[in-house]
Amino acid sequence: MLTTGKTILDVANEHSFAVPAFNISDWAMFKGIVEISEEKNAPLIVGIHPDEVRHIGREMITGIIERSHNSSVPIAIHWDHGATYEQILRAIQYGFTSVMIDGSLKPFEENLAISKRVTDSAHALGVSVEGELGTIGATDGEAEEGADTIIYTDPDDAVTFVEVTGVDSLAIAIGTYHGIYPAHLMPELKLDLLKEIKSRVTIPLVLHGGSNNPDEEIAEAARIGINKINISSDIKVAYHDKMREMLADGKLREPNSIQPACVEAMKVVAAHKIDLFGAEGKGSLY
Secondary structure, three states, X not given: OEOOHXXXXXXXXXXXXXXXXXXXXXXXXXXXXXXXXXXXXXXXXXXXXXXXXXXXXXXXXXXXXXXXXXXXXOEEEEEEEEOOHHHHHHHHHHOOOEEEEOOOOOOHHHHHHHHHHHHXXXXXXXXXXXXXXXXXXXXXXXXXXXXXXXXXXXXXXXHHHHHHHOOOEEEEOOOOEEOOXXXXXXXXXXXXXXXXXXXXXXXXXXXOOOOOOOHHHHHHHHHHOEEEEEEXXXXXXXXXXXXXXXXXXXXXXXXXXXXXXXXXXXXXXXXXXXXXXXXOOHHHHO
16 A cells, blocks of 8 residues: 555554665566565565656656555655755655655755755645755765765754654664775664664654665664665665676576566565564554
8 A cells, every 4th residue: 555654654663663665766676676575564665766766757656656556565655865845846746655855964954944844845745754864974976975974963953853844754874874885894883872862852763874784783773763774775786786697698688588587686685674674564563
């Protein structure tokens, strides 16, 4: 069933698990992600970044909405890392049920202002809003944009941000990076900071840059306060590594000969994330 991000994440917050937000960029990936979520009876947030929207086109969004309506698990369609108010209006026009306004690189007061403006408009139309406070690191040009230096979320600022903007969920910075970590960079989450923010902010918390982090850290983050974890690079690496293997044959040309194995490789990774986040079987809570 198609629903909002708030509906999905409020349940996750109440029951202390995290919902995977899988970023997709073609129909085969989307279809596979829905199938594995249904197999695992896990709620799903389909993340689509503005660059991915431009790649797949508005027409595919219509298909995603229709498939989500017919799903056996709750699905929210989420505009990931919206940069402007105008982008958010476009997302709502396209039928997204959840939007993110990312003002994290702006000065605090500007972030407050644009996040409140987006929230006021989106809520009037029944659409959920995610804000972001603090910055996520960047690893390469293939992932979403990030900052050269991580600015960790200040708990006092988080309290003010939630009170002023009225957002439904808050993406916080506790040490993650977008993309795949290079060999010299060791992932490390500030779980004590997460606990402090969680003790003071009651809405669901979001972790961006969830790919390529140690399982133990991610599982603990989901257990103690993170309710949505964005996964993009991990599933895309699995999908395209298998595609390179299939294409190495040199004879295959039909997508229905090439893509099924790629989707299955991606589903293995996605299933692991669903289990890791504690989301398996949680579709029954809705």
